[in-house]
Amino acid sequence: MSFTSQHALQPYWDLAVAPIQADALAAALELGIFEVLATPHTPAQLAETLSLHAPHTALLLELLWSMQVLERGVAPSAGDTAASYRCAATTLQYFCRSSAAFCGDAWLYRLHALRHFATQLGPLVRDGGKVAPYRTATGVNWAAAAQQQIGQEQRAVTMRAALSVMQRIAPFAAGATPLRLLDLGGGPGWVAIALAQAHAGLRGCVFDWPETVAVAAANIAHAQLSERLETLGGDLASDDIGGGYDLIWCSSVLHFVPDMPAALRKMRAALKPGGVLVCVQAEIAATPEAAARVLPYYLPMRMLGRAVTRQGELAQHVRDAGFARVEQYQASDFPMAPVQVLIAHTA
Incomplete structure (x- = not known):
């Protein structure tokens, strides 16, 4: 038996989970997370800056890292086990409001418009x-x-x-x-x-x-x-x-x-x-x-x-x-x- 081949249902499971990824990106845009993560922050530092729930913030950041929206490293002053996160280059270019190429509102509009249609x-x-x-x-x-x-x-x-x-x-x-x-x-x-x-x-x-x-x-x-x-x-x-x-x-x-x-x-x-x-x-x-x-x-x-x-x-x-x-x-x-x-x- 092969343990590496993809099951025929995998593309449909991926469809089911895609809204979680879309909502993760939407939440980060709406909460202003990317503006703060233009420089590295640990989840605790980010949560304190934006008055967020620290444990859940850590889980969201790890998901965004898995989507390659964020990069992960280690905070120099926080010990080897305290991961820090910062925006990937594409995120900085298109999803930070300070960028001339900011496209976050456009992306959110597309997301909400398509979802509005999907419910019908x-x-x-x-x-x-x-x-x-x-x-x-x-x-x-x-x-x-x-x-x-x-x-x-x-x-x-x-x-x-x-x-x-x-x-x-x-x-x-x-x-x-x-x-x-x-x-x-x-x-x-x-x-x-x-x-x-x-x-x-x-x-x-x-x-x-x-x-x-x-x-x-x-x-x-x-x-x-x-x-x-x-x-x-x-x-x-x-x-x-x-x-x-x-x-x-x-x-x-x-x-x-x-x-x-x-x-x-x-x-x-x-x-x-x-x-x-x-x-x-x-x-x-x-x-x-x-x-x-x-x-x-x-x-x-x-x-x-x-x-x-x-x-x-x-x-x-x-x-x-x-x-x-x-x-x-x-x-x-x-x-x-x-x-x-x-x-x-x-x-």
């Missing part, structure tokens, strides 16, 4: 009906999201990923000037800001809901880019998005439009001859392993009636909208699930 799943499958969203999709709520979780994810993840994608776009990579960009559904505007900072000849516009682009305008002003970047508020489905653009950046926007082909035709019309659309969107892969990295995140959206295409469908929609040449590749350096990156040329 049985009744929805049994009885049908409508999903109760975690937050109603109003302009005010989109603006709040842009200010907090979307803003955090853009600064921590999407800005760098977008710059990587743009190095594949000849006019941007070569520093061609002038270059006019539309950041479509750009939320807090951090992607447009990053692209403008990387390309001195780029000017552009961030388009989103009116309340949301007010957040973008403030961020643009703070970055001292108001002379090069403007904002335009409206609804992609019904309002003018401008024209004469050399580049359109469109990331995870098409899930939310009522008519995807019509939205793509509008983008095609807004580009100059020779213009380029960069469309970044999650799609459902054909294999279970690859699909498993997308479907859990997007099941709530699909049950709300939002569009999540199967792999290859978005590229076909782009071609049908009149784009002459479409390049496509998968990227895993965007928030949450892997995405398909489509680079579509008007000629």
Whole structure:
């Protein structure tokens, strides 16, 4: 008998215990543990600093250590048996509020939103009906999201990923000037800001809901880019998005439009001859392993009636909208699930 092979039930036991790990991370964020553990502390020292229950604090820290969220050592002044803990490098970068790449609020939002949906799943499958969203999709709520979780994810993840994608776009990579960009559904505007900072000849516009682009305008002003970047508020489905653009950046926007082909035709019309659309969107892969990295995140959206295409469908929609040449590749350096990156040329 083998004592090293994994039982077929192990993946399902792992699913059952995953909420404990998620709640451990959530508790550490909400209690401010990571800010203190930027420097080594024993459990007793941490508990005294934050007025926590010392024995239970020790158990939580050991669990976080097992998750590689924390590193464990020995406190120099406390004896060989008193373990000290400190944040791992990734924790310092993304889960400490003092970091420019802090993403803790964004992670907590995802956790609570997905759990809110999960409690409805049985009744929805049994009885049908409508999903109760975690937050109603109003302009005010989109603006709040842009200010907090979307803003955090853009600064921590999407800005760098977008710059990587743009190095594949000849006019941007070569520093061609002038270059006019539309950041479509750009939320807090951090992607447009990053692209403008990387390309001195780029000017552009961030388009989103009116309340949301007010957040973008403030961020643009703070970055001292108001002379090069403007904002335009409206609804992609019904309002003018401008024209004469050399580049359109469109990331995870098409899930939310009522008519995807019509939205793509509008983008095609807004580009100059020779213009380029960069469309970044999650799609459902054909294999279970690859699909498993997308479907859990997007099941709530699909049950709300939002569009999540199967792999290859978005590229076909782009071609049908009149784009002459479409390049496509998968990227895993965007928030949450892997995405398909489509680079579509008007000629």
